Amino acid sequence: MSQARHHGGDHSPIRPFRNRVAVLPVLPVLVVAVVVLVDLSGGAGISWLPLLAVGPALAATTNGPRGVLCVGLLAVALGATLGVHDGVPGRELAAVLAALVAVALAGGLASALRGRRERVLAAVRSVAETAQHALLKPVPATVGPFQVAVRYSAAAAEARIGGDLYALIPTPYGVRLIVGDVRGKGLPAVGTAALVLGVFREAAYDEPDLLSVVDRIERSLARNLGPDDFVTAVVAGYPRTGHLEMVNCGHAPPLLVRAAGGVVPVEPAHPAPPLGLRTLTGHTPDLQVLPFGDGDQLLLYTDGVTEARDRGRAFYPLDEGLARHVCDEPSRTLGALHDELLSHVGGRLHDDAALLLIRKPTVREVVVPEPAVCGAAGTRPATRPTARSV
Template identity: 50%
Template sequence: MTDRKPPSNRTLLSWMPVVVMAAVAVTDIVAGPSVGFLPLVSLGPAFAGLVGGWRRTVVFGFVALLLCIALGLYDGLFDSRRGYTALASVAGVTGVGVAAAVMRSHREAELASVRSIAEVAQRVLLRPVPLTAGPLQVAVSYTSAVAEARIGGDLYEVVSSPHGVRVIVGDVQGKGLAAVETAAVVLGAFREAAYDEATLSGVGERLERSAARELEGEKFVTAILAEIGTGHAVFVNYGHPAPMIVRDDGRADFPQPPAFAPPLGLGLDGAESPRPYRVGFAPGEQLLLYTDGVTEARDTEGRFYPVGERTHLLKDPDARRALEALREDLALHSVGPPHDDAAMLLLRYHGHEKGKPSLPRE
C-alpha cells in the first residue's frame, strides 16, 4: 500500500482559477445581479498568471471573458455600464497576468541557468569522492547551511597518491561566496600537494603557504589531513575537531594531536609546523572525519550532537547507507534549519591491495 502525498502548493495554485471562477458563477446565479460579484471573475486569469506560462493565462482570460458575457447577459447587466465595466476589469487583469507570467518565465529561465552553473561549480569544487580508494570504502555527506545551496565553506577530498591514500576535511571561516572561493584555493593546493609531497607534513606546509598568500585579514581554515597506511593512519590537525575512529567493538576513539596547531592562514612566521601523529587503524575499523557543523548542532535543550554515542548507526554494510543514517539522525537532533555547514567523510578499512603496503610517513 503506497502512501499518498499531500498536494503541493503549485498543484493547488494550478486549480485555483477554475475553483474561483466556478465559485463566482455559482454565487452570481444564486445571489442575483444585485450583489455585484461579476467583476470577481477576473480572479481566474489573475491566479492563472501565478503558475504556468503566458499562454495558460490567455486561455483562462478568454474563458473568463466568455463567462463574464454569459453571466452579464443572464443578469441583464449590459443594459447599463456594469456589464461593460466587468468586461473591462477581466480584460485588464488578463493583460497584467500575461505580462507577469512572461516576466516570471524569464526569471525562472535565468534562475535555471544560474543553478546549472552552480552545479558545474559544485562538481569542480567538491568532486564526487571515489567509492573505493586503496583499502578503503568511502562515503561523504554534505549539508549546506544556506538555503538552496549545495556547496559552502566546508571542504573534503580523497586522493589516491603514489604515497598512499590522503584525505582532507576542512572548514572555512565565514559563509557565502567568499568562503566558497577560499575552499577552492585550499582544495586546489591539496590536490596538487597530495601527489607531489613525499610526507604529510609537506602537504600541510604547502597548504599553509597557499592559505597565507590567498587569505586576507583574520580569515582562516581549520583542517585535518590524514594518510592511510597498513594498520595505521597519520593525522596533521590544524585546529580542527578530532577524528573519530570506530573500533571493531563499536567503541569510539577521538585521537588528539600531541600539540594543537593554529588553523591554516593564522600560522605565525617562523613558527614550527604541526607534528603529525600516528594512530592505529586496522581492517574492519571506520574513520569519520567531520566539521564542527556536526558536533555543534544543538537539540531543543541546547545539547550538542553526541557523535561518539551514535556509532551503532554506522553498522550498515554499505558505507553510504550508514552515513545517510547518521546524517538523518543529525537532522532529527537539530532544531530548525542548520546554522552551519556540516560535512562528514566516512572511511572503512577493508584491507590493503596486494603489492601496495606503504606505511604512512611522517
Template identity: 55%
Template sequence: MSRAAAILPFVFTAVVSVIAVAAGPGLRWLSMLAAAPSLAAARHGPRTVVAFGVFSIVLGVLLGERSGSPSVAFQAPVLSGVAVVTVVSAWLSALRQRRERELVAVRSVAEAAQEAILAPVPEEVGPLRLSVHYTAAATEATVGGDLYGVVQTPYGPRALVADVRGKGLQAVSTAALVLGVFREAAYDEPDLLRVVQRMEHSLRRNLEGDDFVTAVLTGFPCPGQLQVVNCGHVLPLLVHRRTVCALEPSSPVPPLGLLDLADAEPTLDTVDFAPGDRLLLYTDGVTEARDDTGTFFPLDEQLQKHCADPFDSTLDVLHEELLQHNGGRLDDDAALLLIERPGV
C-alpha cells in the same frame, strides 16, 4: 504546492460564478473575475492567462445578462478592468517564464561548478573503503564552506576535511582554493606536513581579514599506519575494535590562515590503523547541530551505536539521525567522510 497554484484559477472562477448566481440580481461580484487571470500568471504561461481573461469576460457578460443588467454601458467599466488585468498578467507571466529559464541556466552552470569542486569520492582508494555524505545549509546549493577531498598519491591515499569560515560565494571560492592546493601538494609532497605548509602559504596570500580554514589531513603511507595533522579542526573519531575514541593532536594549533600567529608548528601524529578499523572525519556542522532543548548532536555516541553496522549504510543512518535531532534541516554545512580498512 505548485499543483495547487495551477488549479487555483479554475477553482476561483467556479466559486465566483456560484456566488454570483446565488446572490441574485446585481453585478457586485463581477469585478472579482479579474482575479482569475492574475492568479493564472503565477503558474501558467501567457496564452493560458489570456484564455482565462477571455473566459472571464465572456462569463461576465453571461452573468450580466442573467442578472437583468445586460447593458454594455453598465458592464463596460468592469469588463474593461478584467481586460486590463489580463494584459498585465500575461506580460508578468512572460517575464516570470523568462526569469525561470535564466535561473535554470544559472543553476545548471552552478551545479557543474559545484561538482567540479567536490568531485565524487570513489568507493575504494588503494586498500581503503570510502563513504561520504555532504549537506549544504543553503537549500539552493550543493556545496558550501565545508569541503572534503581524497587523492591516491605515490605516498599512499591522503584525505582532507576542512571548514571555511563563513558561508556563501566567498566560502565556496575559498573551498575551491583549498581543494586545489591540497590535490596538487598531496601528490607532490612526501611529507604530509609539507602539504599543510603549502596550503597555509596559499591561504595567507588569498584570505582577507580574519578569515581562516579549519582542516584535518590524514595519510595512509603503509598498511596499518594512519597519519593525522589537525589544524584547529574538530577531532577525528577512530573506531578500533568497536570502540570509538577521539584523536587529539599532540600539539594543538590554530586553523589554516592563522598559523603564523601561533608559536607551535603543526605536528604529525601517527596511530595504528588495523584491519576492520574505521576513521570518521567530519565538520562542526554535525556536532554543533542542536535539538529543541539546545543539546548538541552526540556524534561519538551515535557512531558507537552503529560501529558494527554495514559500512555502506553507516553514514546514511548517522545523517538521518542528525536531521531528526535538528528538526529536519541543518543550520550549517555538514560533511561526513568515513574511511575503513577492510578486515582480512
C-alpha cells in the same frame, strides 16, 4: 534545507508530466467554476462577478503567459454571460469585464517575468553545479583499500557549494584525504576552499611526507589570505597497511569506530593552529599515527554538524548518533546520520555541513574473481570468488 549534495543530475521520468501539469491551469479554472456556481445559485449578480479575477491572478503564480491568458479569456466570457443572465446594467458590466481583462493582461506579464527569473536561476544553478563538480569532485564508493561515503549540505538557499571542503585521492604514498572549514561564508569562502583543495591535490601527489603536504597548504594560504582569515582542517593519509597518519590544524576531532565497537574522538596530542595562522603563533603541527585495521572506520566532519541546534538550543550529539547508526556500509551510515541531523534542526541547517566516512573492509568482505581460463572445448568455466587481503 540545506541542499544535500548528490552526484549526477535529475533524470526523473516524471518531469514531462510535471511540465504538462504546469501548462494546464487546473486550480485557477476550478476557482472560476466555483464563482460561477455560487453566482448561479445565489443570483447576487454584480457582487460575485469581480471574484472571477481570482482565476487569472492565481494562474499568474503557477502557469505561463498562455495559461494566464486562457483563464482570463474564460473569466471574461463567463463574466459577460453571467452579467447578461443576472441583468447587470451595461456600464457596470463593462467596468467588471474591463477589470478582468486588465487582471489577465497584468497576470500574463507577471507570469512572463517570473518565467524569465526562473530561467536565470536555472542557469545560475547550472553554473553552481559545474563549480561544485570542479571544486568538490565526486568521490567513488571505493578509494584504494577503503569504502567511502560523503554527505555535503550547503546552508545557503539554492546553493551547491560553500565554505566547507573535502577531498580524498589515491597517491603514490597511499590514500590521502582532507576535510576542512573556511572562516566566513559566501564567495570569498568558496574561493579559499578552491585554493586549499587545489594545493592539497598537487601536494598530495608530490610530497612523500604528510607534514610537507600541510606545509605547502600553509605557505599558499599565507601568501593569499588576509590577516583574519584561516582554515581549520584535518589532513590524513594511509601510507602503509594498518597505520593511519593524521595532522589536525585546529579542526574538530575525527571520530574513530573500532571493529570491536565503540566511538572514540581522536584528540590531537599537540593541538596546532588553523591553516593560515602559523606565522602568528610559531607553532608547527605534529604527525599523529593511529592503528587502523580491518573493520575500523573514521568519520571526519565540520562544525556545521556538531553545532547544529534543535529548538531547545541543544547541540546535535554526533558521537551518539554515529554509535546508533554505524554499520558495515558507510553510505547507509551517513544517510541515517544526515536524516537524523535534519530532524534535529527541524529540516534546515544554518551552516554548511560536511561528513566523510572511510571504512577498512575485512579480508572476508573483499573478494575478487579468479582469472578465467578457456577449457579444451573453448568454453569458459565459472569463476570462483577468492578472498584478497587489502
